[in-house]
Amino acid sequence: MLYPNNIKKTTHKPISYANRGMALESLLNETNEYYNEKNMALIFKKPTPIGISEAVYTNHGRIIKNGYFKAQSTLDYNGIYKGHYVEFEAKETQSKTSFPLSNFHEHQLKYIRRVLNHGGICFVILKMNQFIYFLKGEDLVFFLDHYNRKSIPYSYIQEHGIVIKEAYQPSIDYLKVIDEEYLKGDL
Amino acid sequence: MLYPNNIKKTTHKPISYANRGMALESLLNETNEYYNEKNMALIFKKPTPIGISEAVYTNHGRIIKNGYFKAQSTLDYNGIYKGHYVEFEAKETQSKTSFPLSNFHEHQLKYIRRVLNHGGICFVILKMNQFIYFLKGEDLVFFLDHYNRKSIPYSYIQEHGIVIKEAYQPSIDYLKVIDEEYLKGDL
Numbered sequence: 001m002l003y004p005n006n007i008k009k010t011t012h013k014p015i016s017y018a019n020r021g022m023a024l025e026s027l028l029n030e031t032n033e034y035y036n037e038k039n040m041a042l043i044f045k046k047p048t049p050i051g052i053s054e055a056v057y058t059n060h061g062r063i064i065k066n067g068y069f070k071a072q073s074t075l076d077y078n079g080i081y082k083g084h085y086v087e088f089e090a091k092e093t094q095s096k097t098s099f100p101l102s103n104f105h106e107h108q109l110k111y112i113r114r115v116l117n118h119g120g121i122c123f124v125i126l127k128m129n130q131f132i133y134f135l136k137g138e139d140l141v142f143f144l145d146h147y148n149r150k151s152i153p154y155s156y157i158q159e160h161g162i163v164i165k166e167a168y169q170p171s172i173d174y175l176k177v178i179d180e181e182y183l184k185g186d187l
Numbered sequence: 188m189l190y191p192n193n194i195k196k197t198t199h200k201p202i203s204y205a206n207r208g209m210a211l212e213s214l215l216n217e218t219n220e221y222y223n224e225k226n227m228a229l230i231f232k233k234p235t236p237i238g239i240s241e242a243v244y245t246n247h248g249r250i251i252k253n254g255y256f257k258a259q260s261t262l263d264y265n266g267i268y269k270g271h272y273v274e275f276e277a278k279e280t281q282s283k284t285s286f287p288l289s290n291f292h293e294h295q296l297k298y299i300r301r302v303l304n305h306g307g308i309c310f311v312i313l314k315m316n317q318f319i320y321f322l323k324g325e326d327l328v329f330f331l332d333h334y335n336r337k338s339i340p341y342s343y344i345q346e347h348g349i350v351i352k353e354a355y356q357p358s359i360d361y362l363k364v365i366d367e368e369y370l371k372g373d374l
Contacts, residue, residue: 042298042305044261049234050251060255064237067251074231078265080274083306085267111229118229119270 024090024127027171028077034170041175043079043086046072074111075122081175082183085120088174092127098151099128101144109144112137121182125164125174126157133161134177211279211314214358215264221357228362230266230273233259261298262309268362269370272307275361279314285338286315288331296331299324308369312351312361313344320348321364 028045035041054066078087089112091103101109115122115137122137139160143152162177215232222228241253265274276299278290288296302309302324309324326347330339349364 039301039304042261042301042307047234047236050237050254062256064251064254064256067237067254068247069249069251074229080272080302080305080307083272085270085272087267114226114229115267117226118267120229120267 022171024092024125024132024172027166028090028125031170031172031174032077032079035175041079041081041086043077043081045077046074048072071105073105073107075108075115081121081178082186084178084182085115085118086122086178087115087120088123088125090125090127095151096129096154098153099126099157100151102150109140113141116141121178123174125172126161128154128157132164132166132172133157134164134174134181135161136181209358211277211312211319211359214353215277215312218357218359218361219264219266222362228266228268228273230264230268232264233261235259258292260292260294262295262302268308268365269373271365271369272302272305273309273365274302274307275310275312277312277314282338283316283341285340286313286344287338289337296327300328303328308365310361312359313348315341315344319351319353319359320344321351321361321368322348323368 025045032041032043032045035043049070049072050064051068051070052064052066053068055062055064057063075087075089077090078085080086089104089108091099093099093103112122124133124135124137124140126133126135135157140152143149143156162181164172164174164177167173212232219228219230219232222230236257236259237251237254238257239251239254242249242251244250262274262276264277265272267273276291276295278286280286280290299309311320311322311324311327313320313322322344327339330336330343349368351359351361351364354360
């Protein structure tokens with residue numbers, strides 16, 4: 001496990017990482033597309049739920065004329081890997097010292113517990129201080145149960161999170177972490 | 188297994204079933220809500236993917252001014268039950284003699300194979316001739332591989348499908364079928 005403790009403030013341009021600047025969501029979509037094409041897993045981002053106030057019928061089918069975005073009541077990504085149910089959420093924060101739990105909806109935190117209780121593999125991909133962490137749902141739930149805080153200190157994420165190095169393909173190889181952390185006993 | 192072979196044409200009003208006339212999708216949403224509340228499973232309909240041609244920002248957030256519906260590239264419902272990945276599609280047909288395969292997109296049929304290969308429980312809930320059938324993905328794939336036909340004869344569905352009787356709560360108890368057909372060996 002890597003502990004990125006030696007980050008320095010600098011006015012110089014930082015070293016170029018693969019895909020730097022690309023939003024976490026785009027990197028994960030690319031990653032899932034890669035897994036899908038290689039038939040390694042079937043994991044996708046769920047479409048954003050939409051509420052429709054007005055729709056019209058045209059020659060090209062039904063068109064939305066007034067629609068709004070609704071909050072996802074579950075996590076953003078789910079699917080199957082090696083017979084296991086997988087569900088996760090991706091979050092980014094600009095904060096350097098702690099990850100605000102307000103980034104989650106309350107029902108999402110409850111939902112993470114429930115997925116774990118049903119035997120799913122559930123986690124958060126967290127981008128913070130230019131590192132990408134795989135934080136197990138179990139470690140998130142442990143924090144919620146043992147600390148009465150509104151944000152997770154970065155030190156907790158450094159201690160419990162597993163760093164995923166951005167790469168070319170797949171961009172964020174989280175299946176590798178699943179293999180190592182959850183499926184070591186399998187075959 | 189029930190074989191509804193003795194359906195007679197009648198001009199009389201048919202016997203009243205629970206929830207008669209309610210669309211299959213609504214019944215399944217009700218069913219999933221019931222499973223969710225009882226914490227039996229976490230299975231939901233995926234939101235319909237939307238393409239956005241025009242959006243504006245308002246005081247209430249981002250509003251869609253021109254949007255269109257996109258085809259789901261996977262199946263409509265997925266989630267977790269007793270640690271197992273579950274994915275299924277719901278289909279209705281008015282045809283009495285056969286179920287047209289054109290009800291599926293080509294990529295959905297391929298996707299069913301893939302979910303099965305990854306170890307998921309995958310099936311179709313099929314409403315036909317006023318019966319609701321649970322047709323295993325395996326039986327659908329077998330049909331595709333052995334018959335060069337554009338529709339599945341009703342007799343095949345009667346032979347391989349498992350009838351789910353509509354009930355009050357849950358409306359369409361497909362978990363019971365999963366228990367009996369897939370998980371008999373568990374526990």
